[in-house]
Amino acid sequence: MTDTSVADTDRLSGNKDMIVCEGVNKWFGDFQALKGVTATIKEQEVVVVLGPSGSGKSTWIRCINRLEAHQGGTIIVDGVELSNDLRNIEKIRSEVGMVFQQFNLFPHLTVRDNVTLAPIWVRKRPRAEAEQLAMDLLERVGIPEQADKYPGQLSGGQQQRVAIARSLAMEPRVMLFDEPTSALDPEMIKEVLDVMKDLARGGMTMMVVTHEMGFAREVADRIIFMESGEIVESGTPEHFFTNPTEERTKLFLSQIL
Amino acid sequence: MTDHITIDQTPALPPEKPRLTAGSWVRQNLFSSVRSGILTVIFGVFSFFAFKVLVNTMFENPDRDWLAVKTNLRLYAAFAYPITQFVRVWVALGLVLALLGLSLGIWRSASAVAARTIASRLIASGLTVLAGTLLVGPPVLRDEAGEPVYDETFEALRGTWRSGLEQRTGWFLLAFALVAAGVALWFGLGSRRNTLTVPTTLVVWIASGVVIGSTWVVRYGHYGLDPEGVPVGDPDSLVAMSTRMPWTVMWLLVAVAYQLGRFVSRWNSSRLLITAAWFLAPFIAFWVILRDPAIDYGHVWSTDLPMFLGFGVLGGLLLFLLADPKIGELGRFIAFLLVVVAALTFVSGFYGWFSMLQKARISFCLLALFALMANNFAGDRQTRLRFAGAWVLLIGIAHYFITLMNSPSTLELRADSFLGGFLFTMFAALFGLMFSFPLGVLLALARTSTLPIFRLLATWFIEFVRGVPFITVLFFFDIMLPLFLPAGMEAPDMAATVLGLVLFSSAYLAENVRGGLQSVRRGQYEAADAIGLTGAQRTSLIVLPQALRVSIPPLVGQAITTYKETSLFAIIGVFDFLRVANYVVPNQSTPVNFIGHKLEGLIFVSFVYWLGSITMSKYSQNLESKMGVGER
Numbered sequence: 001m002t003d004t005s006v007a008d009t010d011r012l013s014g015n016k017d018m019i020v021c022e023g024v025n026k027w028f029g030d031f032q033a034l035k036g037v038t039a040t041i042k043e044q045e046v047v048v049v050l051g052p053s054g055s056g057k058s059t060w061i062r063c064i065n066r067l068e069a070h071q072g073g074t075i076i077v078d079g080v081e082l083s084n085d086l087r088n089i090e091k092i093r094s095e096v097g098m099v100f101q102q103f104n105l106f107p108h109l110t111v112r113d114n115v116t117l118a119p120i121w122v123r124k125r126p127r128a129e130a131e132q133l134a135m136d137l138l139e140r141v142g143i144p145e146q147a148d149k150y151p152g153q154l155s156g157g158q159q160q161r162v163a164i165a166r167s168l169a170m171e172p173r174v175m176l177f178d179e180p181t182s183a184l185d186p187e188m189i190k191e192v193l194d195v196m197k198d199l200a201r202g203g204m205t206m207m208v209v210t211h212e213m214g215f216a217r218e219v220a221d222r223i224i225f226m227e228s229g230e231i232v233e234s235g236t237p238e239h240f241f242t243n244p245t246e247e248r249t250k251l252f253l254s255q256i257l
Numbered sequence: 258m259t260d261h262i263t264i265d266q267t268p269a270l271p272p273e274k275p276r277l278t279a280g281s282w283v284r285q286n287l288f289s290s291v292r293s294g295i296l297t298v299i300f301g302v303f304s305f306f307a308f309k310v311l312v313n314t315m316f317e318n319p320d321r322d323w324l325a326v327k328t329n330l331r332l333y334a335a336f337a338y339p340i341t342q343f344v345r346v347w348v349a350l351g352l353v354l355a356l357l358g359l360s361l362g363i364w365r366s367a368s369a370v371a372a373r374t375i376a377s378r379l380i381a382s383g384l385t386v387l388a389g390t391l392l393v394g395p396p397v398l399r400d401e402a403g404e405p406v407y408d409e410t411f412e413a414l415r416g417t418w419r420s421g422l423e424q425r426t427g428w429f430l431l432a433f434a435l436v437a438a439g440v441a442l443w444f445g446l447g448s449r450r451n452t453l454t455v456p457t458t459l460v461v462w463i464a465s466g467v468v469i470g471s472t473w474v475v476r477y478g479h480y481g482l483d484p485e486g487v488p489v490g491d492p493d494s495l496v497a498m499s500t501r502m503p504w505t506v507m508w509l510l511v512a513v514a515y516q517l518g519r520f521v522s523r524w525n526s527s528r529l530l531i532t533a534a535w536f537l538a539p540f541i542a543f544w545v546i547l548r549d550p551a552i553d554y555g556h557v558w559s560t561d562l563p564m565f566l567g568f569g570v571l572g573g574l575l576l577f578l579l580a581d582p583k584i585g586e587l588g589r590f591i592a593f594l595l596v597v598v599a600a601l602t603f604v605s606g607f608y609g610w611f612s613m614l615q616k617a618r619i620s621f622c623l624l625a626l627f628a629l630m631a632n633n634f635a636g637d638r639q640t641r642l643r644f645a646g647a648w649v650l651l652i653g654i655a656h657y658f659i660t661l662m663n664s665p666s667t668l669e670l671r672a673d674s675f676l677g678g679f680l681f682t683m684f685a686a687l688f689g690l691m692f693s694f695p696l697g698v699l700l701a702l703a704r705t706s707t708l709p710i711f712r713l714l715a716t717w718f719i720e721f722v723r724g725v726p727f728i729t730v731l732f733f734f735d736i737m738l739p740l741f742l743p744a745g746m747e748a749p750d751m752a753a754t755v756l757g758l759v760l761f762s763s764a765y766l767a768e769n770v771r772g773g774l775q776s777v778r779r780g781q782y783e784a785a786d787a788i789g790l791t792g793a794q795r796t797s798l799i800v801l802p803q804a805l806r807v808s809i810p811p812l813v814g815q816a817i818t819t820y821k822e823t824s825l826f827a828i829i830g831v832f833d834f835l836r837v838a839n840y841v842v843p844n845q846s847t848p849v850n851f852i853g854h855k856l857e858g859l860i861f862v863s864f865v866y867w868l869g870s871i872t873m874s875k876y877s878q879n880l881e882s883k884m885g886v887g888e889r
């Protein structure tokens with residue numbers, strides 16, 4: 001494994017470590033989905049995770065907010081180690097936002113209520129304040145006029161933007177995206193990617209699993225390439241797309257580009 | 258000049274679905290082939306004779322005496338409730354109906370009936386009444402006492418057909434009115450009858466208004482027993498004022514409550530408040546309105562109030578402190594300590610070492626429960642104050658009702674319970690459903706919980722209850738409960754039956770809810786976790802609301818079953834609605850003699866049960882689609 005670039009851009013030098021993974025292992029029954037994954041993600045860094053299907057990308061980022069429990073190694077998010085201690089898990093989950101491929105909006109709540117849920121119940125904000133925050137966020141993702149609709153009445157792109165607003169409402173320090181545009185029609189992908197680019201420019205720490213190479217090239221500080229549960233190669237987009245060192249990376253790139 | 262260009266001003270209507278004429282409908286559906294024609298004829302003839310036998314069994318039959326029902330309506334309504342205090346029954350019913358009206362207004366049902374359907378139903382029922390009136394045999398001749406007159410072969414003597422038809426002008430008028438109303442609606446609306454719909458609530462309200470309103474003009478007759486127990490029977494007068502007036506008031510009350518409900522529905526808290534009111538209402542109706550307790554005010558001042566203040570103030574203070582976000586482990590420790598104290602008060606009471614007042618024991622239990630929940634309400638000052646306030650409110654209500662339950666009733670009763678007849682059935686069903694619903698939800702959650710001990714207990718309970726006949730459960734509680742209840746606590750019948758009903762139907766409800774829980778997708782759990790909700794919040798805010806929505810149809814089905822199952826209470830000797838018909842009236846010999854007249858009562862009772870069930874199921878059909886808003 002070659003790691004040419006742990007935060008080698010000027011922009012990130014001196015920032016503290018946000019996510020530290022150290023030899024993370026994960027088994028599903030007898031099948032080992034993660035094999036000693038080690039990586040450090042700095043504050044404000046945008047990391048894009050690439051890799052063929054089944055390589056463990058989802059499993060890895062789901063371990064970071066404990067939707068899956070890892071079984072070896074350590075994961076430290078913003079200085080808090082993930083263990084079976086419930087309070088640490090709650091703390092980390094309220095610091096880490098996650099956006100899913102299938103949006104997973106709450107269908108029985110209006111868009112507004114979807115967004116205010118976490119501020120009210122997790123952050124214990126007064127309702128009026130939470131609603132103001134929700135409207136600001138919906139404005140930011142470009143759909144304030146949909147606040148009173150139900151998720152089922154929105155297009156896929158709109159739903160995914162609501163999902164992003166819902167995660168942002170917790171004011172997280174890290175955002176995880178698991179293939180946020182894979183379930184969208186082509187004409188809606190851009191509107192979601194634009195919101196994500198905005199976020200990245202605003203200084204959010206982000207880990208993004210995606211197949212959108214344009215986005216990776218333009219926004220990522222670093223690209224991590226995974227295969228069979230291992231990190232194969234990690235580097236700046238420039239290095240990754242023009243001059244990959246590993247054979248497996250070259251093979252992967254030749255298939256998708 | 259462009260004059261000759263005509264612009265079609267009529268907006269383009271969607272093409273109407275072609276409707277068949279009556280003749281071609283008959284041809285296509287009834288006589289499409291030789292075989293279907295034969296079947297139609299056979300079953301048509303069969304239905305005709307079945308209908309004829311039915312009306313002749315019910316009416317103009319020497320064995321039938323509808324006075325058995327008409328005279329005893331008060332027994333059917335409330336059985337042995339003292340006549341002089343009957344206004345209390347109306348107030349209790351009024352409370353329930355007012356809540357019903359409010360709820361209908363707040364959760365406006367999307368349910369609607371097509372105008373076309375209303376018109377055709379009106380015509381069909383009018384024609385049915387007409388057919389029945391014509392098919393009933395000639396009138397049975399009766400003597401002064403109302404007994405049929407028999408000839409030497411014990412055949413009842415009958416008048417002529419003609420005299421029968423003359424006597425039945427009322428029925429002919431009814432049939433005519435129904436058909437006329439239907440026809441007027443049909444042609445009055447023209448083609449709009451296919452598109453216009455009327456809300457079901459309005460249809461039910463108007464229909465019941467017509468029935469109730471007619472009691473002010475139509476001479477249905479006045480039957481019953483006066484307060485001295487002397488029978489009254491006057492076929493040519495209006496229905497008694499003591500029936501007519503309250504029903505009219507009830508009918509208006511529902512309308513007023515409905516409008517009020519529509520008005521308050523704009524406030525979010527109205528839903529919460531009305532739900533709370535539903536849970537309080539049966540208690541108020543039962544212990545305050547119907548039971549009319551004699552409260553010992555000396556005891557209230559010396560014991561009850563100080564105790565309430567003690568628990569309210571000290572408990573409130575304690576909970577306020579426990580809800581401090583900074584309290585950490587200490588909070589859990591104090592809550593645990595309270596659970597131990599609560600358990601000890603029960604144990605010591607059981608062995609009689611140091612028997613604390615029942616009220617104190619219950620209060621400690623509640624306090625422990627609140628203390629355990631405290632860290633869910635940790636937050637700013639306002640949240641904590643609200644939490645403590647909720648405690649004071651709850652303990653106040655609990656103490657109030659315990660005081661009421663411990664006070665003797667002032668009623669002079671003729672039976673050992675003051676509830677009976679339909680009143681009993683209604684209260685048993687209400688209480689039963691209200692408590693079995695939350696219990697069923699808890700059981701379903703326990704059965705799907707990740708903690709094996711909960712899963713095991715819930716599974717055993719559910720499978721055991723579902724494997725035992727309901728009557729066994731009833732017998733069990735009938736015998737066991739008196740052994741547990743403190744002496745002097747009245748209404749053991751009610752308690753036993755309702756407890757049995759709650760346990761029984763909660764097991765079935767739990768299975769329905771479990772089905773709903775399984776339909777909630779995994780992504781919903783993950784999303785809830787990912788935004789940092791706690792397990793309890795995830796369940797109550799995300800999972801349950803979706804699960805319950807899915808299980809509405811089976812839940813309403815279960816509610817209807819529960820309502821009908823209250824009739825099994827008759828077996829353990831409760832004078833419920835059915836037992837009045839099946840047992841009380843057929844054994845009446847003085848001051849009125851209806852020995853053996855069972856069928857009339859059974860028909861009447863069936864009709865009332867059916868009316869309740871059909872209303873519930875009709876409403877639920879559209880509740881589902883209404884609640885599903887946004888999921889499409």
Ligand SMILES: Nc1ncnc2c1ncn2[C@@H]1O[C@H](COP(=O)(O)OP(=O)(O)OP(=O)(O)O)[C@@H](O)[C@H]1O
Nearest residue numbers: 028029031033051052053054055056057058059060
């Ligand atoms: N719950 C599970 N039980 C058993 N095996 C699982 C489970 N979840 C994932 N796996 C396996 O773990 C491996 C990694 O899965 P993962 O979903 O992380 O892949 P991925 O890189 O996200 O793929 P894709 O691009 O298709 O989403 C796969 O082989 C998958 O079959």
Ligand SMILES: [Mg+2]
Nearest residue numbers: 057058059179
């Ligand atoms: Mg994946």
